[in-house]
Amino acid sequence: MPVAPLTPATHGGVLGHTPVRQRGVLSHTPVRQxxxxxxxxxxxxxxxxxxxxxxxxxxxxxxADFASWAMALALARAGQxxxxxxxxxxxxxxxxxxxxxxxxxxxxxSTGLAMLASLLLAAVVLLPAWPGxxxxxxxxxxxxxxxxxxxxxxxxxxxxxxxxxxxxxxxGQAESAGxxxxxxxxxxxxxxxxxxxxxxxxxxxxxxxxxxGWLVLAARRLQAPGQAPLAVQAAPDDRLWRDAAGxxxxxxxxxxxxxxxxxxxxPWFGAGWAGAYAWAFTACALLGQVGVLTxxxxxxxxxxxxxxxxxxxxxxxxxxxxxxxxxxxxxxxxAWLAWADARLWQGHWQAALVLLPWVVARxxxxxxxxxxxxxxxxxxxxxxxxxxxxxxxxxxxxxxxAALAWFGPTGLALAAALSVWVGVLVxxxxxxxxxxxxxxxxxxxxxxxxxxxxxxxxxxxxWAAADAGxxxxxxxxxxxxxxxx
Numbered sequence: 001m002p003v004a005p006l007t008p009a010t011h012g013g014v015l016g017h018t019p020v021r022q023r024g025v026l027s028h029t030p031v032r033q034x035x036x037x038x039x040x041x042x043x044x045x046x047x048x049x050x051x052x053x054x055x056x057x058x059x060x061x062x063x064a065d066f067a068s069w070a071m072a073l074a075l076a077r078a079g080q081x082x083x084x085x086x087x088x089x090x091x092x093x094x095x096x097x098x099x100x101x102x103x104x105x106x107x108x109x110s111t112g113l114a115m116l117a118s119l120l121l122a123a124v125v126l127l128p129a130w131p132g133x134x135x136x137x138x139x140x141x142x143x144x145x146x147x148x149x150x151x152x153x154x155x156x157x158x159x160x161x162x163x164x165x166x167x168x169x170x171x172g173q174a175e176s177a178g179x180x181x182x183x184x185x186x187x188x189x190x191x192x193x194x195x196x197x198x199x200x201x202x203x204x205x206x207x208x209x210x211x212x213g214w215l216v217l218a219a220r221r222l223q224a225p226g227q228a229p230l231a232v233q234a235a236p237d238d239r240l241w242r243d244a245a246g247x248x249x250x251x252x253x254x255x256x257x258x259x260x261x262x263x264x265x266x267p268w269f270g271a272g273w274a275g276a277y278a279w280a281f282t283a284c285a286l287l288g289q290v291g292v293l294t295x296x297x298x299x300x301x302x303x304x305x306x307x308x309x310x311x312x313x314x315x316x317x318x319x320x321x322x323x324x325x326x327x328x329x330x331x332x333x334x335a336w337l338a339w340a341d342a343r344l345w346q347g348h349w350q351a352a353l354v355l356l357p358w359v360v361a362r363x364x365x366x367x368x369x370x371x372x373x374x375x376x377x378x379x380x381x382x383x384x385x386x387x388x389x390x391x392x393x394x395x396x397x398x399x400x401x402a403a404l405a406w407f408g409p410t411g412l413a414l415a416a417a418l419s420v421w422v423g424v425l426v427x428x429x430x431x432x433x434x435x436x437x438x439x440x441x442x443x444x445x446x447x448x449x450x451x452x453x454x455x456x457x458x459x460x461x462x463w464a465a466a467d468a469g470x471x472x473x474x475x476x477x478x479x480x481x482x483x484x485x
Contacts, residue, residue, distance in 0.1 A: 038172030040294040046179045047290060053183035061196050068137040069200060072144035075121070076204075080148045083114055084156065086247030086382070090240060091160035092300050093247075093377050098240050103157050106240075110153035118146045136197035143201050151208040158219035166301050170218035174211045182207035246382025250373075253389040257396055264400060265412050273409040276352035280359045280413070287333060288326045288363060292370050295322055299374035311375055312432075312440065318371045320447040327448070328457035330363050332478055335464035335471055351409075358413035365420035368444055372427040379431045388430040392423040 057066055087106060091097065125142045162171050182203045189199035261281065266274035295318055303311050334356045341349045376385045396419040403411030424444065428437045448454075457478060464474040 036168050036294065036298055038176070039168040039297065040172075040290060042172040042175040042179070043290045043293045045176050047286060049179045049183040051286075053187060056187055056190075057196070060190050065137065065197055068140050068197070069144075072140050072200075075141070076145040076148035079117055079121075079145050080152050081251065083110060083117065083149060083152055084248075085110075086244040086249075086251065087240070088156055088160050088163075089247045089300065089377070090243040090382065091157070092163045093304055093382075094240075094243070095304070097161075097164070102240065107153055107157060110156060111150075114149040114153055117149050118142075121145060136195065140197050140200060144204050147201075147204045147208045151212045155212045155215045158215040161219040161222060162215065163297065163301050164304075165222050166298070166305070167218065167222065168298060170215065174214035174218070177214065178207040178211035181210060243382045246384075246386045247377070249386035250377070250382065250389050253386065253393050257393050260396070260400060260416075261412060264397070264404070265409065268404060269409045273351065276349065276409075277355055277359075277412060279349060279352040280356045283333060283337060283356070284330065284359050284363055287330060288367070291322055291325045292367065296370045296374060299371055300377060303375055303378045308379070311379065315371045315375045316443055316447060319368050319444065322367045322371070323448050323451060324453055326367055327364065327451075328453050328478060330360050331454070331457045331461040332464065332475065333360060335461055335474070338465075339468065339471055355410055355413040358410065358417045361417035362413070362420050364417075364448060365424050368448060369420065369423050369427065372424065372431070376427050376431045384430060388426045392419070392426050395419050395422040395426075 057069060061069065087110070097103070122142050125138050159171065162168070185203035185206065186196075186199040189202065190196050258281075261274045261277040265277055299315075299318060303314060306314055334353065337349070337356065338353055341347055341353060373385070373389075376388060396415065399419045399422075400412050400415040403415035405411070407414060425437070425441065428440050428444075460474040460478055464471045
């Protein structure tokens with residue numbers, strides 16, 4: 001089911017002073033989002049392409065070579081996150097862009113850091129001390145991340161400009177094409193007989209260069225006649241680096257929370273339980289991340305364009321649509337995976353199935369935190385948002401430690417299901433500290449939980465859990481039944 005984005009609209013061609021309802025979203029700005037569906041398709045395509053490519057690579061690559069590819073991809077994405085430093089989001093959330101000279105300095109600085117990171121990576125990868133690491137593995141671990149690192153500074157400003165202008169069609173097209181080339185071209189080259197490790201490199205370099213050129217050209221077209229200007233005047237540059245550091249702190253704290261099973265569960269109860277939690281968490285993320293990722297990227301520029309009084313209704317509307325699109329199938333996920341585990345995976349994931357209902361319960365509040373987090377970044381300065389994220393992370397760690405000591409391995413999933421509501425409360429209070437937060441909590445609970453579609457999905461899930469033979473009928477009723485909002 002498509003996710004209705006935060007869609008600012010015009011009112012008679014003039015900046016309106018009363019809210020206009022458009023697809024369930026309140027807005028009154030002259031900037032309109034374009035291509036939200038294309039961006040959602042890009043996220044879905046990235047998910048399917050990565051899963052499909054990984055399954056093919058697993059059959060064609062030796063285990064050590066597959067591990068090298070997975071490590072190279074992880075290094076590339078982690079390096080890009082660190083290289084970004086929060087600047088892209090900081091540029092999107094500002095009322096106007098900094099000066100052209102400041103943007104050029106930013107591009108030169110990020111390019112220098114990308115080159116330095118690539119050289120440091122080369123120094124590590126080319127060390128002769130790595131046993132069993134062949135030339136192909138070394139080249140992959142060096143050149144695959146380098147494609148991400150060296151291309152990102154060129155597209156940083158262009159991507160921020162497109163998101164500020166809410167031109168998501170170009171972003172979706174560039175990302176879709178890049179994903180197809182990065183993951184699809186190696187499959188064709190391997191099928192044609194090229195050595196697997198060397199087949200991976202042309203795809204990533206062509207994909208990153210093509211995506212970079214696409215975004216840069218699309219950003220240059222924004223100033224064409226009839227397009228909305230990017231900024232009325234250049235914003236002061238003195239806060240850009242501070243804002244970016246605050247955004248980066250938010251990203252790192254989110255990563256810290258999402259990886260608690262690795263550094264908190266594994267040392268106490270072993271890698272097996274950490275793997276079970278990761279399996280359950282990944283299953284939920286695969287089902288829900290397309291809508292959540294799309295909403296998170298479109299919310300920030302749309303909320304920035306709205307008057308402060310209209311931001312909360314827009315956030316509430318987006319959470320409502322995300323709940324409709326995401327939560328009903330999420331409630332059926334335990335029954336689907338239990339069926340798959342019994343018939344396809346020989347019962348290897350029984351421990352994960354025990355954790356899964358609690359991980360699903362975390363998504364009940366997690367659907368709201370993405371939109372609330374975007375609102376917080378717009379309403380407050382990034383370091384205020386970072387403090388809110390830090391408070392949520394600290395609360396989750398304390399609750400998780402107590403739950404692990406009391407309930408054992410399942411305690412981490414139970415703690416996450418409870419502490420996500422701490423995040424909701426912290427975000428609500430931090431976004432607008434002077435306003436009462438309890439009515440907004442009740443409003444969120446209504447749009448999240450008190451929905452006919454969710455009640456119907458819960459009944460279908462209970463039916464499927466009680467009678468395994470009812471799973472096909474329950475699944476059919478969930479997908480093709482009448483839409484109940």
